[in-house]
Amino acid sequence: MNHTQKRLLVVNTGNLLKKFIFKRLKELDVSIVVLNCEKNWADSYVDDWILADTTDHAASLAAVKAYAAKNTIDGVITFWEDDVLLTSKIATAQGLVGIPLEIAKIARNKLFFRKFCESEGLQVPKFFKFTTIEELQKAKSELQFPVVVKPTYGTSSAFVTKVEEPEQLDKTIAYIQSSVSVAMESALHEGLTIMVEEYIDGDEVDIDMLLQNGKLKFWSITDNHASSEPFFIETGDTFPSLLSDDAQEELVSMAEVMLEKIGIQDGCIHFEAKYSSNGPMPIEINLRLGGGYYYSFIKKAWNVDLIESSVKIALGEYIPKMTKPENPKKYFAADCFIQKESGIISSLEFPKSFAAQDKVHDFVFFKEVGDTVLTPPLSFDYLGWICAYGDNPHDAQENLQKAKAQVSFEIVPFSGLSKIGKTIRKSPISPAWLQSSEGFDKKKIDRVHSMPASSYNKLVIGIACNQYTGEDGSVEAELTNVGKNIQKALESKGYKTIFIDFNDIGKSISILQQGKIDFVFNVAERLNNSSLLEPHVASLLDIFQIPYTGSSPFTLGLCLDKIRVKKMLTYHEIPTAKWDYVYSVDEAVDEELEYPLIVKPANTDNSIGITQQSVVKNAEELKAQIKYVTEELQRPALIEEYLDGDEYDVSIFGSELDDVRVLPLSRSIFKHDDPKKWNIYSFDSKWSASDHGNVEVQRPPKNVSKKLLSLISEIALDTYNILGCHDYGRVEIKLDRNGNPHVLELNPNPSINIPDCVPSVAKLTGMSYEDFIEQILLLAIKRYKDKLPYHHLQPVV
The missing domain is CATH 3.30.470.20 (ATP-grasp fold, B domain)
Structure with a gap:
């Protein structure tokens, strides 16, 4: 470390979509220290690591304190929603620039935020928090429908659901309570409470803001395209906003007043709001840089670097007020790739790189042929997005549509879902609520994705194998012995195991449906006593969304031929x-x-x-x-x-x-x-x-x-x-x-x-042998942890 450099603590690397942030941080004249559960893809951008489970705040604070006893920390920041509260705690404990914990709690918790606004006389929709049947009935009678049901913590509109009629409210709430968990939505580590509020009409926007010492130094507004209801799936954006200057000034004024009253003095803020028929209305406040392409839009259009400015604010370095020119350097339009039905991607085509004349700013696609796509209400998979630019909003939108036409994909829907959808149409929740117990569930994969390395041996490992009697041949004896030896090896390492004999397919499916298995060590080579059906064991695990060792069904099937x-x-x-x-x-x-x-x-x-x-x-x-x-x-x-x-x-x-x-x-x-x-x-x-x-x-x-x-x-x-x-x-x-x-x-x-x-x-x-078996398991865990759901990311620029 250069002794003139300041040391910046970054809390949590996040996933691979945050790579552009760390590339930019590396370019700045700062030393980067990362608090994370383990070293990962960001290692080449990081000067030092503090390893601790960021979901365990006490352990993380202790680890930072021990590090700070030997090394000066000049600032702390996070770009990961899950760790906003931990970052506030660290800032307070270390005497650094940041947002006090009690204030951060108000901003992060949708219910606290609504209550605060109400107490300050700020305009908010009518809302209810409920924990009893009586409170639910009161909400039904007093709220004007449609309403929106949402977890009070959470990100990316996960499990936020529009309900048109009172009789649908019970089932929607039951769906969220039975489906949502910390494993599926990691931002819920702070707790799971559900609230309901009246639906806000109008145009939705994102306001990106820089605050220092309570003064607004910069703002920019992005128009959100109409979301796909009832689950509020993001469909795209237009940047900069096409709202009138008066409407934009009203929105910024509302956000500025709200931040001042809450007491937020410093930081990069991503403020979500609507310009409704009743004027500006807040939705929520994110105490971090906006995700996805917002940073690059603002950098290209206004020449304002939100990452650099955020770092300066965190380090206590003064930033001047930034005045935007009358017109941006570029206009942008973005569309998300969304799918209405859950299924399997059967075909996918897009250019290896777009031509310069296409004016594509960014393109990512998270999936490949053979991947499962789960749409609400089963889950909230995003396929990706594409962004284009132009000299004016019309050009940007035209370029976007031309570029988007070069991307094509087909999804074969799950027949079970389509059947349910034909019989129950009134409430979009009903088929999902019924289906959620039938196995299409990402909780196992998401648990692995968020689990620190120190907890891996808490996973319950299924041993997928084929078991034969001693009267069978030498090949069959080998198939039996390998499963038993793997089981012994893992148990010697402290793992709990469950043997899954795929010679008994009915029992195997029953074991998988019980949900006790977190990860499968797959060495099954036969199904219905046929080696040609070997790939279908992996397919079955994919259907149940249970992570497993070894190759995909496609590779297993290909190599048989x-x-x-x-x-x-x-x-x-x-x-x-x-x-x-x-x-x-x-x-x-x-x-x-x-x-x-x-x-x-x-x-x-x-x-x-x-x-x-x-x-x-x-x-x-x-x-x-x-x-x-x-x-x-x-x-x-x-x-x-x-x-x-x-x-x-x-x-x-x-x-x-x-x-x-x-x-x-x-x-x-x-x-x-x-x-x-x-x-x-x-x-x-x-x-x-x-x-x-x-x-x-x-x-x-x-x-x-x-x-x-x-x-x-x-x-x-x-x-x-x-x-x-x-x-x-x-x-x-x-x-x-x-x-x-x-x-x-x-x-x-x-x-x-x-x-x-x-x-x-x-x-x-x-x-x-025991180390060898565990190494295979750890490699598979790393693959799920590092690669899903972004391992087929295809950046263009």
Whole structure:
């Protein structure tokens, strides 16, 4: 740290959407210290960390106090709504510029805010807080409908619901009480109380303001497009406001008076209001920088840097009053991508980058094909937004619509919801209230997302596996043992576990419906005793919104289909043996393929259907083996040029560039007494003890050039990433007679029993089996924590 720099404490990094804030902070002449539950994506922007659970205010205050005893803290700030109150406590405890706790409570709590306004004679809608049936009945009789029901804490309009008629009020309240929780809406750590108030008509706006020493230094107004009711889903914005100058001055005057009366002296404020038929009306006050694109709009239009100004205010550095020019440098228009029905994204297309003439300011899309989208009242998923600019409001809106036309997506709705919707139309809450008990629930994922690392072993882990009796074969015994060993390993680390045997699908679904499981360790390989249905176990977990280890249903399904994998490898120019495929013995095989060839079932695992007879030397043998695969095994046949070199297993950990690592390689050297035998892993050589002696396994490989090992590792990593593997997987690579590596396949769900390849090479790094299993779990937790719901964010600028 430069000794002339001041030290700024930032409370909570927030999620990846806050990255632009930390990039800007890094550019300022300040030292950044972050109070957060753990180090994360922001590490490269942070000079120092204070690690504590920010939901535990006592622990956080103690951690800051200990840090401040050795290091001067010059200012404190937060850009994360959940931690506004904690930031107030820290400011008071450390004698820093900030908003006193009692004042912050009034602003953050919608009920306290309404009561304060009422006591000061400020105009507010009529409202009620209720905890009893009697209070509810009084609200019904005294309020003028429509009304709005909302949690007193909360962000982004989550669970804010418009109710048209008194008879709908009970069910709406029951829906919110049964659905909302701290796990789903983290801003509710301060408590869950529900209030109802009369609906305010008119145009909704956001007023972004800078206050210092009680004086208004800057303001800017954004028009909100009409929200999607009854759930007040944000649909877009126009910036700057198109309201008349008089209306804007009234709104700012109302907000300024309100902030003065409450006692807010310093900070960047995001004030939500409406210009109603009765004049300006407050909705709520956010004691932080507005989220999303507000910062960039204001910076581009007015050349005012809200982040820099917020930092100066927090550090006690004077900022002058900022006078806006008569016209902004740019006009902006933004639309949110919203969907009316819950479902699965089936198609999605948008440009990799927009052309300069499109005048796109910002574009983000949070989802990808195959992702679940839950709309109110099930949940409040946002798909993303797009913003465009122009020389005037009309140009900005026209450019927005042209750019938006380049983005297309389709969502296949959940049939269960559409059926309910057809039978109950009067109240939008009714189908959701009924549906909420049927499994479409994000609480498990959101719990993981907000949980500090110190609490991970409090998670209840389900072990998704297949259990067989001792009379079954060696493959079945392996499937049974791996689940039991994983269960023992996790329990030795202090986790509570529940075994889920997917051979009993009815019982498995019943266990999942009970809601006791927080996270699933998924090693299930069969459903209805078919390995082809393996991906559906992960699909089922997605439907129940229970996070799990391992790859997605798409990757699991893709890797079962060796033909599609070969197509993808060929397309991406990943080295793989020359190949062809057929579905019947009558189909022609590419005549350019050179014998010997190997014929494999195109959609089996565990080397099922692979024997010494799978390698063929001529057309007659080829036809016989194709007939065996397509008619006896009833599978498509994959035909490849035979590779006679050593085979390498490349075990990989992780999901993203920052955590993917290749474990030590495993090399298989084939040593047959009979020279006529082929160098392949047949079913017998994998599963028959008598045949193991024909293969020498080296872990790690001996007397192999580092250059070859690096090349094999790099090819494997490309394959792992191209096929979308998560958390762990094993890439199988074989050398040809010239020592060139070729990818055979990727196993995204390899066996991880104690003696198996992946845990064995992990052991070479000093990792016990128990540590290995926990590491997979922690990688999966990190993936859900860091990536959802923003891991497919596609910024344009």
